[in-house]
Amino acid sequence: MSLLVVGSLAIDTVEAPGGRADDVVGGAALYFALAASFFTPVRMIGVVGPDFPRGVLDDLARRGVDLAGVEERPGRTFRWSGRYHEDVNVRDTLHLDLGVFGDFQPTVPDVYRDSRHVFLANIDPVLQTAVLDQLRAPGVVGCDTMNHWIAEARPALERLLARVDLVVINDEEARLLSGERNIVKSAACILRMGPRAVLIKRGEYGIIQFAGDSVFAVPAFPLEEVVDPTGAGDCFAGGFMGELARAGDLTPAGLRRAIAYGSVMGSFVVEDFGPRRLLQLTREDVDRRYRQFVSLTNIEIGG
Amino acid sequence: MSLLVVGSLAIDTVEAPGGRADDVVGGAALYFALAASFFTPVRMIGVVGPDFPRGVLDDLARRGVDLAGVEERPGRTFRWSGRYHEDVNVRDTLHLDLGVFGDFQPTVPDVYRDSRHVFLANIDPVLQTAVLDQLRAPGVVGCDTMNHWIAEARPALERLLARVDLVVINDEEARLLSGERNIVKSAACILRMGPRAVLIKRGEYGIIQFAGDSVFAVPAFPLEEVVDPTGAGDCFAGGFMGELARAGDLTPAGLRRAIAYGSVMGSFVVEDFGPRRLLQLTREDVDRRYRQFVSLTNIEIGG
Numbered sequence: 001m002s003l004l005v006v007g008s009l010a011i012d013t014v015e016a017p018g019g020r021a022d023d024v025v026g027g028a029a030l031y032f033a034l035a036a037s038f039f040t041p042v043r044m045i046g047v048v049g050p051d052f053p054r055g056v057l058d059d060l061a062r063r064g065v066d067l068a069g070v071e072e073r074p075g076r077t078f079r080w081s082g083r084y085h086e087d088v089n090v091r092d093t094l095h096l097d098l099g100v101f102g103d104f105q106p107t108v109p110d111v112y113r114d115s116r117h118v119f120l121a122n123i124d125p126v127l128q129t130a131v132l133d134q135l136r137a138p139g140v141v142g143c144d145t146m147n148h149w150i151a152e153a154r155p156a157l158e159r160l161l162a163r164v165d166l167v168v169i170n171d172e173e174a175r176l177l178s179g180e181r182n183i184v185k186s187a188a189c190i191l192r193m194g195p196r197a198v199l200i201k202r203g204e205y206g207i208i209q210f211a212g213d214s215v216f217a218v219p220a221f222p223l224e225e226v227v228d229p230t231g232a233g234d235c236f237a238g239g240f241m242g243e244l245a246r247a248g249d250l251t252p253a254g255l256r257r258a259i260a261y262g263s264v265m266g267s268f269v270v271e272d273f274g275p276r277r278l279l280q281l282t283r284e285d286v287d288r289r290y291r292q293f294v295s296l297t298n299i300e301i302g303g
Numbered sequence: 304m305s306l307l308v309v310g311s312l313a314i315d316t317v318e319a320p321g322g323r324a325d326d327v328v329g330g331a332a333l334y335f336a337l338a339a340s341f342f343t344p345v346r347m348i349g350v351v352g353p354d355f356p357r358g359v360l361d362d363l364a365r366r367g368v369d370l371a372g373v374e375e376r377p378g379r380t381f382r383w384s385g386r387y388h389e390d391v392n393v394r395d396t397l398h399l400d401l402g403v404f405g406d407f408q409p410t411v412p413d414v415y416r417d418s419r420h421v422f423l424a425n426i427d428p429v430l431q432t433a434v435l436d437q438l439r440a441p442g443v444v445g446c447d448t449m450n451h452w453i454a455e456a457r458p459a460l461e462r463l464l465a466r467v468d469l470v471v472i473n474d475e476e477a478r479l480l481s482g483e484r485n486i487v488k489s490a491a492c493i494l495r496m497g498p499r500a501v502l503i504k505r506g507e508y509g510i511i512q513f514a515g516d517s518v519f520a521v522p523a524f525p526l527e528e529v530v531d532p533t534g535a536g537d538c539f540a541g542g543f544m545g546e547l548a549r550a551g552d553l554t555p556a557g558l559r560r561a562i563a564y565g566s567v568m569g570s571f572v573v574e575d576f577g578p579r580r581l582l583q584l585t586r587e588d589v590d591r592r593y594r595q596f597v598s599l600t601n602i603e604i605g606g
Contacts, residue, residue: 086484182526183507183525184525184526184527185527202508204486205505205508205509205522206508206520206522208522208525215525215599217509217525217599217600218522218602219508219511219520219521222487222511224488226485253603256601256602256603256604257602257603259602260602293602296518297519297602298559298601298602299521299559299597300556300559300560300597301555301556301559
């Protein structure tokens with residue numbers, strides 16, 4: 001079943017453990033869509049300027065990403081530049097230029113209005129809500145957010161959270177949103193805001209999911225080298241929502257399998273700059289690492 | 304099969320998230336032995352002063368801990384006081400008084416010399432080696448260490464590591480020992496020093512084990528409240544080595560089960576000050592949380 005994503009398309013410059021890369025394509029929607037495209041057809045809503053490389057859009061289209069919702073506007077594509085610390089869980093934003101993203105008003109094309117599976121990547125919660133309002137019968141809605149919206153747009157964010165099923169955020173955001181330092185209390189607080197499950201991203205320590213009384217935690221796939229952490233969280237969300245949309249299975253087992261596939265996608269993207277690694281990847285690579293991931297975490301190996 | 308431990312017995316004063324506790328018994332050997340006693344008979348080597356509470360030694364004896372190797376010497380028991388940060392993975396030592404531990408020369412009683420399973424808790428690697436030298440045919444030897452010995456006694460520590468099977472250290476120690484920041488490279492470097500497996504403790508993020516080409520990672524059991532983190536790592540080691548000694552199973556499956564039991568023991572001890580929680584615990588409590596722990600980490604729930 002196809003999966004709708006709305007979010008940023010960007011041109012990034014990063015200083016990462018693996019070195020520096022200038023003007024690589026990025027943005028949450030790009031990473032999400034690439035990762036999800038291994039599982040299910042993707043519909044994308046976003047905005048770019050004429051400076052966004054046409055070839056990348058062609059790559060996306062070839063991978064089954066529907067670009068009917070991607071507008072090109074006069075001006076510059078959203079640009080971000082940042083520097084990762086030696087501890088790759090920490091990064092500084094060096095420069096931000098919203099460009100055409102600054103007055104982005106997402107419009108859902110008619111052919112997208114029947115979307116059942118939806119991911120609202122990190123943008124203004126007012127815009128996330130506007131997308132949701134344009135859908136006829138969204139079934140499984142996930143969202144991300146960030147510190148800026150938690151601090152500056154909390155009422156809109158809380159209204160949104162009451163309408164989504166799944167929240168995917170990092171540990172620092174979860175603490176800020178809940179006002180609780182302890183992760184169990186923090187998750188309980190967020191669940192009371194409405195979603196059925198909250199997935200907390202802990203960088204190199206993996207993911208912990210809280211859903212009702214059930215808790216599930218997986219480590220990150222251990223890698224010898226992290227070249228560029230950009231997009232890891234978005235690729236996690238893409239693999240996770242992509243597998244959910246493919247399988248249509250929201251049981252605890254289905255959610256866990258989707259979390260494992262998300263973790264696998266997050267582990268690939270960091271192996272090279274920008275989306276480069278994802279563009280070389282095959283479905284066989286994904287399934288091989290999924291099996292390694294299950295083995296990495298399976299206590300009762302061999303029964 | 305019985306399990307020998309050598310390490311500190313202490314009187315601690317802690318400022319922890321749950322408040323302050325003065326003069327509670329502690330020390331790596333105490334925590335280790337209490338945790339391991341749920342799985343197997345324990346033999347303990349250590350030293351205390353006359354100020355160490357007699358009742359605690361009686362408690363240990365009642366739980367099947369053989370105290371033939373615990374000397375009482377004139378002077379004060381080793382005292383440590385420390386303060387945990389809001390991030391409980393970080394702590395400051397406020398005061399340290401080695402007392403009778405300062406010139407501790409561990410002697411292995413004759414009746415312990417046949418010990419097959421051995422844990423050398425964090426003490427001077429020269430003393431850890433001296434214990435190993437007094438054993439007739441140690442079979443499965445684990446050890447811990449700390450930054451101080453890595454920095455100040457590296458040659459002795461490296462000679463020890465060439466003779467042990469299992470190393471249990473935290474992530475900061477692993478980085479210092481290996482000179483590698485990345486955990487995969489760090490573990491590979493430590494494995495080249497001799498041990499068959501290295502288990503890296505990551506505080507609230509759990510444990511990751513590297514053994515040959517095999518990697519296994521588990522999260523920590525998520526808790527709503529951490530009252531006092533003291534002893535978590537030692538209880539992990541106690542549960543881990545205790546289950547290994549009980550089952551005599553060093554296969555990958557046996558190691559994983561032991562890591563899960565260790566994680567369970569580490570999760571209990573932090574629920575109250577000092578060893579208080581362990582002293583109330585039943586084997587049924589341990590098995591119940593083990594089942595929860597397996598479910599917490601099992602991707603392929605229901606197959």
